[in-house]
Amino acid sequence: MQTASDETAFRTLQNNIATVQRRISDACLRAGREVNSVRLVAASKSNSPERIMLAKRAGIGIFGENRVQELCEKRDKGAYEGAELHLIGHLQRNKVKQVAGQLELIHSVDSLELLSAINACCEKQQKQQKVLIELNLDEEASKTGLSPALLEPLLEQAGKLSAVSIVGLMGIPPKNGKCSENCNYFGRMQELFIDIQRKKYDNVKMAELSMGMSADFEEAILEGATLIRIGTAIFGARDYGTLE
């Protein structure tokens, strides 16, 4: 049954999504990019299956979750049916079985060990998994992400891991970074992205650059983001502590 409050929630989501889409178009225009070169991933952590379904009805086609357990619970309830589902949060090796080979994209692979574990799990199921490598450009500021010095050694191994395909990079600038610092972070991500694109590793295709959240997605688009991960600007402020 559709209640009046569902209808209000739906209208709010519709308006928020329209605003985000307008801002994406404006940023693309400024960057001289095609609007369809940027895809919006709705970061839906802490939102119920019902709200996710409303967001789907309001036009969201890709959802990104942070936690494997929350993703599985909501997936079991059919929340994402008809939409793409991505994992954007940290993946622990003991949770690989629950998602490998089952998602459109995993944004957050940050070690060769994790990549190998996903590959082994997919091989068993005869499935293929697309992944991004999450980088950590400012190592002291963040706990997750691969050190850029380890990126090329990892990419050299990718040719041997035939059940995974690396399709790009993901980055999260340090929290509370100033806008100018985040722009610089995005710029450095883009440089690495282009550099790897030129080098041509087996089984690596640098097509996607996942960066930019509610506070800074326009800057990310100016620096070449192809996937932006937006939570607050779509769903409103999360009503409990951090779930990152």
Ligand SMILES: *Cc1c(COP(=O)(O)O)cnc(C)c1O
């Ligand atoms: C929550 C989250 C986002 C979205 O953050 P907002 O600031 O709410 O837009 C993006 N990426 C990751 C990895 C997240 O955990």
